[in-house]
Amino acid sequence: VKGSPKKKASLSLVWLFPGRVKRQKYNPERGQKLKNSAVQLLRRHQSLSDLLLEVEDPPCEKLCLNRLIDCDSDKAYTDGSCSFIGSAFQDQALKLGVPVGILSARTVACTMKMVCEEPSHPVLLSTEQRKKLSSLLEIAQYLLAHSMFSRLSFCQEVWKAQNSLLLEAVWRLHVQSVVSLQELLESHPDKRTVVAWLFRNLRLLCQQIDTSCPYLDIARAVLSDFVELLVSQGFQENSDLRRVEETGTMSQVGGTAEQGAARLSLPAAVGWGLRSRPHQALPCGGVSADVLKxxxxxxxxxxxxxxxxxxxxxxxxxxxxWSFVRTHPLLTTLYRRLLVMLSPEESVGHLQEVLETREVNWQRVLSCVSTLVVCFPEALQLLQDWVARLMAHAFESYHLDSMVTAFLIVRQAAQEGPSVFPSYADWFKVSFLGS
Structure with a gap:
């Protein structure tokens, strides 16, 4: 090829990139597709903080929410700052070419992670952390109210830092109407992981309550709301754990929670909800009576x-x-609160059903019988009628298990004293010598 070296180089480039010679016409559809791809790339791979530093010269301080919510900083958040923050997010979103809702959600999630770092409690915030988070969530509320905050993107970003999250911080998202507990739990991509995280934190919260932590009222409120959510979702009408995979996401979490509770130690499994408020049987005010039962x-x-x-x-x-006075107070208290809510008729009926269909822990069963006769005088006749049916079935069908069950129940009730149940000798005379 004849000509100068510059012409040779340009011709070589034309040969390598022939499609770049002509200027392409503007295609709106292609432009939107490219923008969407860029947004996906930003959400999945880019560090938002680094990107903000790249596009700003000098570095941008407008979106540094961690400084704005620092109570000791001269740039601390004030009530009049929300509109300024919203404008800053809009400006930055315009420069980056991304939706403002995604930008603000990622920034708030990142700041929330920083607030939760170095906790003084395993699941609870310190006083300073609580103030910072409250200010941050007020900003999020403003952004939500002005359609500048994506809940979905926020949930996705929050779960990426789940190992740094404190349970109280997650609960405050619900209390301050940023993201509900149900919405947050449903957004997690792995249900087993979120259930494991939730029960690990609930166990730690129970331990905090047992040790009378400084923020006992807050701990009880957190526990109450989580219990209410899990009970309402895990014990819906016609719920079947074998079909739980076919139902909604929250039902899966609730159903798995139902199974998970059985694997915890007895105090944590059945005492966490009952002990959260001393003067109430259950902290489930928003749960229907049928679900609660x-x-x-x-x-x-x-x-x-x-x-x-x-x-x-x-x-x-x-x-x-295993008499009433020798049974652990935690267990007798649990029985009393359960039996109050179920009524003596339902309690005896359920006790009978469990004995007929399950392998039982006899210590638990008989200590429950003692609690019934000591604390609920109206249960006396119900137990006597049940024992009579067991004896009749034993003699009519030669059913030895029914006879053994009847004798164990009578012996257990009789040892609580004649003021609550006839003596064993008197019952034996009436049952075998009297009629």
Whole structure:
């Protein structure tokens, strides 16, 4: 090719990139597709903080929310700052070519992560952290009200930092109407992971309550709201754990939570909800009566069938050790609160159903019988009628298990004293010598 070196180079470039010679016409559809691809790339791979530093000269301080919510900073957040912050987000979103809702959501999530760092409690915020988070969520509320905040993007970003999240911080998102607990739990891509995270934190919260932590009222309120959510979602009408995968996401979380509760230790599994408010049986004010009863029945079943290693012969030998006064106060308190909500008729009926269909822990069953006769005088006749049916079935059908169950129940109730139940000798005379 003849000509100067510059012409040779340009011709070589034309040969390498022939499609770049002509200027392409503007295509709106192609431009939008390219913009969407850029947004996806930004959300998945880019560091937002680094990107903001790149596009600003000098570095941008407008969106540094961590300084704005710092109570000791001279740039601390004030009530009049929201409109300024919103304008800053809009300006930056325009420069970056991304939706303002995604930009603000990622920034708030990043700042929330920084607030939760170095916790003084395993699940609770310190006083300073609580103030900072409250200010941050007020900013998020303003952005939400002015359509400048994406809940979905925020949830996705928050779960990326779940190992740094404190349970109280997640709860405050719900309390301050930024993202509800249900929406947040539903947004997690892995249901097993979110259930494991939730129960690990609930266990730690129970431990905080047991040790009378400085923020006891807050801990109880957090526990109450989480219990209410799990009960309402995990014990809906016609809920079936075997079909839980076919139902909604929140039902999966609630159903898995139902199974998870059974694997916790007894105080944590069935005491966490009942102990959260001393003067109430259950902190589930927003749960319907039917759902609440299903939860209580399930809880009672879990208690009665917990670790069924003792046989009936073991129960006969050790029965005297399981009287009402010798049973652990936590367990008797649990029984009393469950039985109050279920009524004596439902309690005895459920006790009978469990004994007929499950392998039981005889210590739990008999200590429950003691609680019934000591604390609920109206249960006396119900137990006597049940024992009479067991005896009739034993003699009519030669059913030895019914006879053993009847004798264990009578022996257990009788040892609580004649003021609550007839003596064993009197019952034996009336049952076998009287009629």
């Amino acid at each position: 299903r939860f209580l029945s399930h809880t009672l079943t879990q208690v009665l069938t917990h670790s069924p290693v003792l046989k009936a012969s073991d129960a006969i030998q050790r029965q005297r050790e």
